[in-house]
Amino acid sequence: MKDIDGLELSPKKGEYLKFLLERDGFAKTTDLAGRFGVDPSTITKVIGELAATGLVEHVPYHGARLTETGREYATFLVRRHRLLGLVLSHYGLTPEEACSEASKLEGYVSKETVDKICSSLGHPTMSICGRITHDTCCCCPGDEGGGGP
Numbered sequence: 001m002k003d004i005d006g007l008e009l010s011p012k013k014g015e016y017l018k019f020l021l022e023r024d025g026f027a028k029t030t031d032l033a034g035r036f037g038v039d040p041s042t043i044t045k046v047i048g049e050l051a052a053t054g055l056v057e058h059v060p061y062h063g064a065r066l067t068e069t070g071r072e073y074a075t076f077l078v079r080r081h082r083l084l085g086l087v088l089s090h091y092g093l094t095p096e097e098a099c100s101e102a103s104k105l106e107g108y109v110s111k112e113t114v115d116k117i118c119s120s121l122g123h124p125t126m127s128i129c130g131r132i133t134h135d136t137c138c139c140c141p142g143d144e145g146g147g148g149p
């Protein structure tokens, strides 16, 4: 996942991916419709758009499943949310405020920035709203020094 910039999806689509990850990778169309307060027909359309990115697989008449790449991407999205929440909590916001503000901002923050923040904070593992995983992180073993001239 080194070649993502984190801005491939609209913030809204990012929320779909995170929801699928919460559900261990699969959600029914009706669950998605309920969660996002929209029509099942809208969900089917969004699933189609996500399927075109290769992050999600459409399971006809059932719902949507994250592909392996989609799962990695969603893991990055959660990591970005939690890192931003952590940063905001350092500047006077309560955990609830930081979590909610991070949700509004996160869709506009690139992976490069997230990795830099992660490094500058010393690769934290705990945020205000959950663990910060490092699977797709700047600090993964073997993820450094490769690819240079």
Ligand SMILES: [Zn+2]
Pocket (backbone or CB within 6 Å): 081, 082, 085, 098, 099, 100, 102, 128, 129
């Ligand atoms: Zn949060």
Ligand SMILES: [Zn+2]
Pocket (backbone or CB within 6 Å): 115, 118, 119, 122, 123, 124, 134, 137, 138, 139
């Ligand atoms: Zn890190």
